[in-house]
Amino acid sequence: MNLLLSRILTYLNGSLVDDCYYRFCKFVVYNYLEFEDMSFDDVCLKSRIDKDKIINFCNLLGFKNFDEFKSSLLRDYMIRIDQIRARMLGIDSEWIIKKIGNNCFDDNINEYISIICKAIFKAKQIILVGALYPMSITVELQTDLVTFGKPVIQYRFFDKNIKINQDDVIIFISATGRSMNTFMQIKKEFDLDQTMSILITQNKAYTLDEYKISKYVIQVPGKFDGIEFNYQIMTICDLLRVCYYQKYYL
The missing domain is CATH 1.10.10.10 (Winged helix-like DNA-binding domain superfamily/Winged helix DNA-binding domain)
Structure with missing residues (x-):
């Protein structure tokens, strides 16, 4: 509908x-x-x-x-x-992970999801950053969080009224990191050192301290496979939706 x-x-x-x-x-x-x-x-x-x-x-x-x-x-x-x-009846994170395959995420995924959901609960707004197609996959998450009373918008450079504060959450999605310049420009414009920032990527380099640009990195397996990454994004969004609903909305 x-x-x-x-x-x-x-x-x-x-x-x-x-x-x-x-x-x-x-x-x-x-x-x-x-x-x-x-x-x-x-x-x-x-x-x-x-x-x-x-x-x-x-x-x-x-x-x-x-x-x-x-x-x-x-x-x-x-x-x-x-x-x-x-839709949430009988659903939990273990079931979702099992459906896509346990090898798609490391053992810390549930811990990361819990941390992110807690930050979202406390946040005044959630900002999504990424290319067109990854952003289109996040719309269900965006719709649910807005329904729960959490403003979620996609970052737009033309919108000069967007302000990112320390109590906000920013989620950046890029399989390879080719869109990283976008995130770096945002970091340059706003002080994100104290902001909850999450990068979802297939690129292992961004898990290393010398290349790490966000507070948390969810690195999923794959050799920059767009199709596989799409399902991984969808699953992470579903995990966030389920966790947030069960912990902070019910």
Whole structure:
């Protein structure tokens, strides 16, 4: 089912410019659980976006007005929560790892997942960094965490309003490290030394102290095999979803 939040994330993640529609989608993500208690005037005031622009965006999504949009957003929230509950029944990390194969992860994977989930629980926002296809695989994780009240966005260089603080979580995904320049630019712009940063990669070099650029590295096996890496990313995202739901949402 194509939930309204999924459509909003599709627009947000695919935006190329920092326009009023992008800012409105971002506002929804950062205020998702508070949206129920906001009037149209509240949304306009807090987002600093004109009413006409918001109504135009609602019209683009097929809604006649803001109230229809808001009602659909709240209804879809309840649907998503029910979906998550149903999908999580009888699921645990050991089952997920067994399904993909124990040799895909080292013995520390559950410890890393627990540490990351604890950091996400404490974080004000989660920033995802990576190339287009790896980022598309993270959308289910993004959707669930937003549903749980955790803002998750993909990093965009054109968005000068993104601020990364010490109590945030930044997850960088790159099989080979070819996109590493992106992460290095972010590190240069923001002081990430005290920020929870995680690199997911197949490149063993980034586990070595002299090349280590993030606080934690989840290095998965493979010789830069894109297909294999896609399944590994998906599994790690599923582990994070299950662990977070069971430890911090229930």
